[in-house]
Amino acid sequence: MTSTQDGEGRKNSRRLSHLLTRTPKRSSVIAGEIRSWIITEGLEPGDSLPVEKEMITAFGASRATIREALKELEVQGLVRMKTGPNGGPIVTGSSVLESIQAVQNFCYFEKVTIDDIYELRSTIEVQLMYSVVGHIDEETFDRLDAQIELSSIPAHDERSRRRQREAEFEFHTIIASCVPNRLLLLMIEVIVGILVNATARESAAHELHGEWSRENSRYHADIVAALRREDAETAARLMREHMEIAHRHLKLMYGDLSLEAIALTAPERN
Known part of the structure; x- marks a missing residue:
């Protein structure tokens, strides 16, 4: 190793040591305490937090530090600042759209592929069949038929x-909306959101679209029939096959779909 390389290595080691031992910013510590308080108090979206003056007193911090902490929580999508005479910080929670955007970014920077997405999707969609049996009402079945x-x-x-x-x-x-496990619902909404945003807008350019839709229609009808009978094993088998075929169709139609298209396509707001 040259003396230059050796010197650069020592410099990088000092930087890493500094990062590992650095004391968290006061505003970040306060942001964490506010987040913990929101959770322990069971606050829900729309609930108000203490006003700025009360937080300054409670945390013994400056106005600038409190505002920086609230801004950090706002960036995380946990709170927002309400304006007006009765304004102040209120709880917002994290929306599905924000989760989709976060995972889209992850897909790009971690070099996630369509194969990776479908490996995960196949696992959770099959599990969904076992979890949702017995929880779908007739109105939802009508929506699925539509x-x-x-x-x-x-x-x-x-x-x-x-x-x-x-x-x-x-x-x-729609099926996922009936599952008792809300985390499973979120994961399916996030993955489906990524796929629909990255592919639906390009479907008109592909002649294979009609064949894919007919295949989807057949599988969807058979899956609904199994769910109506509360036959989880058959529904799970059909869903596994459906995911394998959908994966093949997607690669055939969108094999050149870039990670940039997945990561940068903005989620559409209905």
């Missing part, structure tokens, strides 16, 4: 093709 019908009708223009793709993905989130 999504299946949209997929079964040939689409002849860009708008109808896009709506079909959205309906096919929505089918999965």
Whole structure:
């Protein structure tokens, strides 16, 4: 090793040592305490937090430090500042759209592939079949049937093709909305959100879209029939097959879909 390399190595070691021993910023410590308080008090979106003056007294901190702490929580999507005479910090919670955006960013920076996404999706969609049996009411089954019908009708223009793709993905989130495990629901909504945002807008350019929709329609109908019978094993088997075929179709149609397209396509707000 040269003396230059050796010197650079010692410099990097000192930097790392400094990062590991650095005392957290006062504002970050306060942000963590506020977050813990929100959780332990069971606050929900829309609930108000103490006003700035009360926080200054409670934490013995300056106005600038309290504002920096609240800004950190605002960036995290946990609070927002309400303006007006009765303004102040209120709890917002984390939305699905924010979760989708965060995972999109992760996909890009961690070099996640379509194969990676479908490996995870297949696992949780199959588990969903076991978890949701017995929790779907007749009104929800009617909604699922409506999504299946949209997929079964040939689409002849860009708008109808896009709506079909959205309906096919929505089918999965409708089922997930009935599952008692809300974390499982969130994961499915995030993954489906990434896929629909990255692919639905391009569906009109692919002649294979009609074949994929017919395949989706058949599987969706068979899955719903199994769920109506509360036959979890059959529903899980069908979902596993459905995910394998959907994965193949996606790679065939969007094999050149870049990580940038996954990461940078903004989630659409309905």
